[in-house]
Amino acid sequence: MSKLMRKFLLAVVAPLLVMGSLSFILTAVLVNRFAEDERYSQLAREANIIQEAIDGNQPLPRDIQGFITIDGQTQRLGGRGPQPVNLPALEKLQQQDVIDVQNQRLLTYQLKEGDTVITTIRNAPLASSALNGVYLAIGVALLVTLLLATGLAYYMGRQFTRPIVNLRSVAQQIGAGKKSVPLPERPNDEVGELIAAVDEMQEQLLQKETLQKSFIAGITHDLRTPLAIIRNETEALAAGVIPLDELPDVTDSIIEETDRLGLLIDETLVYSKLAGGMMPLERIETRLDDLVFDTVGRLEATFEKEGVALVAEAVPVTRRVDRHMFERVLVNFLMNAHAAAPPDSRVIIRLTETELTVEDAGRGVPESDRATIWDLYVKQDGSSGHGLGLAISRLILDSHELVYGVRTSPQGGACFFIRL
Incomplete structure (x- = not known):
């Protein structure tokens, strides 16, 4: 997997993972809050059932967990019937409250009627196994969504990065001096524009090479021609075959060809210095x-x-x-x-x-x-x-x-x- 592909997957999957985790936490909090409201409503109904049993001199229900306090005496409800207990902390509870008992989080509801205080208790929703299935379903849905998104991102990422990876290979071949390198298919987006730019660059490099060869051929000819003239006329002077009345013309010709060579060399050096930044301007x-x-x-x-x-x-x-x-x-x-x-x-x-x-x-x-x-x-x-x-x-x-x-x-x- 290319580095670009890994970055693309990280850019896509990381935000999804963060959003999924936040969604899971938010959903769990909302579900728990809704479950707490329902649990308090249930505790209130159970407290009313106990109160109705007391008012009607009927047996207290044994399937309701809680406490009943009459004239300062507290008894535990549920299980094998009322059992005397000493729980002064019950007096400090609000109508709807939360307590921790043996590392368990419990919800409480108190119904006060004169000297009678009925306290019903149940496990808090998060501590309840009834919600484990809900949390598991949310977690599985999050995981499946993340896997599907990763797969889709991988597929889309390959379609996106393949021409760029291929373009890197093309650039390496062009850099190695290979000519007319075939380019990848151009998508209709910015990557396609990049490929088109590389294609244009390749054409310009070929044109530059052609022009360079033409320049070298031309400048070689321009250098060779005056050198040949200077050599021929100098040899003629050395051989003494030039009449005296023609000497001024011959020397003028040599000077003219020498000036032409000097001008060509001067222009080449000036361009080289300017292009290399070795000729600072004096403004x-x-x-x-x-x-x-x-x-x-x-x-x-x-x-x-x-x-x-x-x-x-x-x-x-x-x-x-x-x-x-x-x-x-x-x-x-x-x-x-x-x-x-x-x-x-x-x-x-x-x-x-x-x-x-x-x-x-x-x-x-x-x-x-x-x-x-x-x-x-x-x-x-x-x-x-x-x-x-x-x-x-x-x-x-x-x-x-x-x-x-x-x-x-x-x-x-x-x-x-x-x-x-």
Whole structure:
């Protein structure tokens, strides 16, 4: 039996046991109270019978247990007839009272008529064997009910815990690296939703693995290409086969490919440090409008080369951000817009009190991709990047606890936004 099953049974059976025990005790008390009332009524009738026998000068009944006191003399009734006894405690009894004699609980009833006091006695109900059958029946009913409830709880518990236990096995197989593990049947409840979540997680893991392989293949190619160019041109330089008038072009090419390798390595290291929490943010009060205009001023010439106008619209806004990291996000958004924007179009960066947006007139981002483009290794169609830029931006914006996303811009392209 699984631990979850034991907890489920304990959660069901324990309250039933407590309620059953309390019900048994309460029933026993109520039955005993009712029996006591009936017993006192019987004692009163027996006392009246004795009184009528005395008034009619008839023999006293021998089947009634009790005492009769006349002129201070007490006699015991029942058994072999009246017997003299000395019981001063009888004088202290109330009309209906309880006494203990030889560890027995007795009920008493006194009927006073002048100098005559008639005291009838009988065993208390709880001490009576007549109620043992009632208590036994209640106890048996309680036990049978508890057994039936336990059996039903066990059956229901197995139906409830089986998919969870099976799901644990599925999780262990997924953790061991097994792919496409069959999932248990989904009930129409929260457990079914949990199984659906695990199924979605499994699909995402497969997608991540596919993307990771694609990224490794892509980054390997991107590393190999500049390395091959650098090696070939360096070997040509070493062999002296390059004319002197071509040396500046060759050296510029080597520097360009080296910068490309450096950028790729830098982005990979930045992502690794941000994801591992090894790059703490230095938040300071920053004029975001100044940051926007400075960034646009540095990139404006790059946009103009492609015939794309870079337009900035900003109002004064101050926020506590890491200036260097926030600028990195802006540059990434703007360069993505630059890559997507068609010639003779505009890329607009707009800053208001509540939002910063970068919009272009390109093809936009399909709604189905708007949640995944922020993941590592994911690249938009036609992108020349490595799938690191937006992943780094996501980590930076998450660390600033800002809401961000992408929607359709008024120009029909993509509009990346950051809510401030």
